[in-house]
Amino acid sequence: MLNxxxxxxxxxxxxxxxxxxxxxxxxxxxxxxxxxxxxxxxIGPFDKAAHSYxxxxxxxxxxxxKDAGHAYIYFIYGMYYCFNIVTEDEGKPCAVxxxxxxPIEGIDYMFKLRYKKELKEISxxxxxxxxxxxxxxxxxxxxDKSLNGINLFSDTLYVEDAGYNDFDIVETTRxxxxxxxxxxxxxxxxxxxxxxxxxxx
DNA sequence: CTGGTGATCCTCT
DNA sequence: GAGGATCACCAGT
Numbered sequence: 001m002l003n004x005x006x007x008x009x010x011x012x013x014x015x016x017x018x019x020x021x022x023x024x025x026x027x028x029x030x031x032x033x034x035x036x037x038x039x040x041x042x043i044g045p046f047d048k049a050a051h052s053y054x055x056x057x058x059x060x061x062x063x064x065x066k067d068a069g070h071a072y073i074y075f076i077y078g079m080y081y082c083f084n085i086v087t088e089d090e091g092k093p094c095a096v097x098x099x100x101x102x103p104i105e106g107i108d109y110m111f112k113l114r115y116k117k118e119l120k121e122i123s124x125x126x127x128x129x130x131x132x133x134x135x136x137x138x139x140x141x142x143x144d145k146s147l148n149g150i151n152l153f154s155d156t157l158y159v160e161d162a163g164y165n166d167f168d169i170v171e172t173t174r175x176x177x178x179x180x181x182x183x184x185x186x187x188x189x190x191x192x193x194x195x196x197x198x199x200x201x
Numbered sequence: 202c203t204g205g206t207g208a209t210c211c212t213c214t
Numbered sequence: 215g216a217g218g219a220t221c222a223c224c225a226g227t
Contacts, residue, residue, distance in 0.1 A: 040219070049219070060212060077220050078209030084219085097219055135220050176219060 001158045007068035011087045011094040015041040016190050018085070020164040023101060025141045026155045030109040032141055034101030034131055035164060038191035038198045040174045042084070044093035047188075049180035052093030063149045064093035071157060073138070073148040080135035083143045085152065085159075099175075099189070101131045102197040103140070110140040133199045168193040175199070 002021065007014055018036050025032040044052030044064060051061040051074070063072040064086055072084040072095050084095040103110055107130075108119045114136070115126055131137040138144065143157070152158045174189045191198045 042219075051219080058213065074219085075211055077218060078211070080209095080220050082219055099219085129221090133220070174219075179218085 001153065001160050002069075004067070004069045004153070007085060007087050007152075008089065009068075009087065011041045011043050011096060012188065014085075014087045015039040015096045015188070016169060018096060018098075018159070019169060019190060019192055020162075020167060021159050022104060022162045022164075023098070023141070023157070023159055025143070025157050027109075027142050030106050032110055033105035034103050034110075034137065034141065035162070036098055036100075036159075037102050037195045038098075038100035038189070040097040040099055040190070041188040042095050042097060043188075044095075047180075047186070048183040049174060049177040049186075050093070050095075055093060057093070061093065064095050065091055066149070069152050071143075071147055071150050071152060073143055073145060075145060076135070081138040081144050082134045083138050083141075097134060098137065099134045100191070100197050100199045101137045101141075102195060103131055113142050114140045128196070132197045167195070 018039050021036050023034045042050040044050045045055055047053055052064045063070055066086055067090040068087050070086040072086055073081055076082055084097045086095050088094045111119050111122055131140050170191050170193050171187045172189050173185055177184055
């Protein structure tokens with residue numbers, strides 16, 4: 001299990017170092033594991049794309065101001081959630097958005113959570129859409145508002161280093177932040193090159 | 202494969 | 215009252 005020191009660093013470094021690590025989610029006796037293949041950094045104080053731009057603190061984003069290693073899970077577009085990991089020192093509202101994972105373990109149960117169907121009933125298109133987006137992976141891992149603000153140091157939800165290192169990292173611009181003026185162009189999105197589970201667009 | 206669009210409702214101003 | 219760190223679906227190519 002990654003410890004607090006791992007997250008209590010420069011957000012861009014954490015976003016890159018999280019690639020290849022495994023998210024572990026225990027729910028109803030099922031162990032779900034997914035390899036992180038795509039992340040985005042949100043550096044509140046200087047980042048117009050962040051909820052916490054200019055250190056603005058609201059009821060929604062207060063978790064971002066907590067110490068490193070907390071889960072910031074917020075509701076978006078009327079029906080979805082996004083999962084972020086808080087980084088850096090307490091009071092500095094920075095986080096890494098987990099944009100995509102590659103399913104590793106507990107895949108049957110992930111399908112059940114996401115499509116309410118058994119694996120054998122799943123179409124090809126549904127298979128590749130299981131976890132290749134920030135809200136898709138939240139459905140597959142059952143991450144919602146009830147977990148907002150928990151830390152990543154219990155069996156419920158944590159990240160571990162499974163020793164997967166053999167890949168190249170692509171750095172590019174973030175997605176769906178057209179409103180963020182110059183911050184649109186910051187190369188703060190990272191993903192594992194050629195990994196099929198990276199989100200499209 | 203691509204781009205456009207509707208769904209749906211919480212959050213902040 | 216407006217809009218969003220998204221997704222699924224549809225039509226056109």
